[in-house]
Amino acid sequence: MRFEYKPLIPICRNDVNYAPQRISSKPWWNSFVTSIATGIERFILNINHSQLDIEETQYVCHHEHRFSRDNISRVKHYRVSDKKAVIIFPQGGNGYNFAQLAACYLAANGISAYELQRPIREDNLAEPFDNLDILSVKEIFAKAITEARGLVDIANEENIGVAGISLGALYSSILYGIDDRVTSACIVLGGGGIPALIKTSKAKFMQDIAARLGDIKPEEVADIEPLNYTNPDKSKNMLMINAMFDEHIPQEQGRLLWEAWGKPRQYLVRKHTSYSEGFTVLPMIVEHFNQTLA
Numbered sequence: 001m002r003f004e005y006k007p008l009i010p011i012c013r014n015d016v017n018y019a020p021q022r023i024s025s026k027p028w029w030n031s032f033v034t035s036i037a038t039g040i041e042r043f044i045l046n047i048n049h050s051q052l053d054i055e056e057t058q059y060v061c062h063h064e065h066r067f068s069r070d071n072i073s074r075v076k077h078y079r080v081s082d083k084k085a086v087i088i089f090p091q092g093g094n095g096y097n098f099a100q101l102a103a104c105y106l107a108a109n110g111i112s113a114y115e116l117q118r119p120i121r122e123d124n125l126a127e128p129f130d131n132l133d134i135l136s137v138k139e140i141f142a143k144a145i146t147e148a149r150g151l152v153d154i155a156n157e158e159n160i161g162v163a164g165i166s167l168g169a170l171y172s173s174i175l176y177g178i179d180d181r182v183t184s185a186c187i188v189l190g191g192g193g194i195p196a197l198i199k200t201s202k203a204k205f206m207q208d209i210a211a212r213l214g215d216i217k218p219e220e221v222a223d224i225e226p227l228n229y230t231n232p233d234k235s236k237n238m239l240m241i242n243a244m245f246d247e248h249i250p251q252e253q254g255r256l257l258w259e260a261w262g263k264p265r266q267y268l269v270r271k272h273t274s275y276s277e278g279f280t281v282l283p284m285i286v287e288h289f290n291q292t293l294a
Contacts, residue, residue, distance in 0.1 A: 005146035009060040018049040078107035084293035085112035085157035089168030177229035184292035191253030192227035202247035232262030
C-alpha cells in the first residue's frame with residue numbers, strides 16, 4: 001500500500017469562529033474543564049481565540065471505511081501565513097484535542113495550520129465499532145493519510161509540514177515518509193511495531209482494538225506499519241517527542257520508530273498524558289517549524 005489518492009472535491013467553504021473543545025461527555029464537567037483549558041490557552045499560551053482567522057472546508061473524500069455514514073469530511077484552516085503551514089492529525093481517542101490546541105498555537109505564532117478530523121468520529125458512525133477487523137484498521141489508516149495527501153494539493157501555502165500525536169503521529173510518520181511535498185515533521189508520542197504496540201498499550205482505545213483483533217502477525221499489518229515507510233534522508237527536518245514512561249505508546253515502540261528514522265532530533269517528556277508537559281513542548285514545535293519551513 002502506497003496510499004495512492006484522488007484529489008479532494010471541496011463542497012463548500014465558510015469562515016467560522018473558534019469553538020471551545022468538547023473535552024467530556026458530561027455537560028457540567030465539560031463546562032468546568034473547558035473553561036480552565038481556555039483560560040490556560042489564553043493567559044499562559046497567549047492564544048487570543050477571538051483573533052483567529054479560521055475557514056472550514058467540507059469536501060468529498062474518495063477513500064471511505066464502513067464506520068463512516070458518508071464520505072464527507074471537514075478541515076479547519078487557520079490562516080495567517082502564505083509561506084508555511086502544518087497539517088495536524090489528532091489523536092485516536094476522545095479528550096483534549098491536541099490538533100485543535102496545536103493549530104491555535106501555531107496560528108498565534110505566525111504559522112498557518114490545517115486541523116484534520118479524526119477518521120473515526122462518534123457523530124458519524126455507520127455501524128458499531130465492535131465490528132472492527134484488520135481490514136477496517138487498514139481502511140482507517142488509508143482514509144487519514146489519503147485525505148492529508150489530497151489536502152496538500154489544495155493548500156495555499158508554499159511550504160507544508162505535518163504533525164500528529166499518538167495515533168495521529170503514526171499517520172504523520174507515514175505521510176512524511178511517502179510524500180516529498182511535505183518537507184518537515186513533528187512526531188509526538190508515536191511509535192512503530194503495530195502488533196506489539198496494540199498488545200501492550202494501556203490506552204483504552206488501543207485495548208478495545210486489541211480485544212477485537214486478538215494477536216496480530218506483523219505481516220498482516222505490514223502495509224500500514226510506520227517502520228516500513230521511513231525515509232532517513234528526510235530526518236534532518238524531523239522532531240520526535242517521546243515519553244520516558246509511556247503506557248499508551250510503549251517506550252520501546254517509540255524507540256523503534258526513532259531508530260528507523262535514523263535517530264532524528266528527539267525530546268523526551270515524562271508521560272503520555274502530562275498536560276503540563278504538553279504545554280511546554282508547544283514553543284519547541286513552533287521553533288522547529290520556523291527553522292525547517294523557511
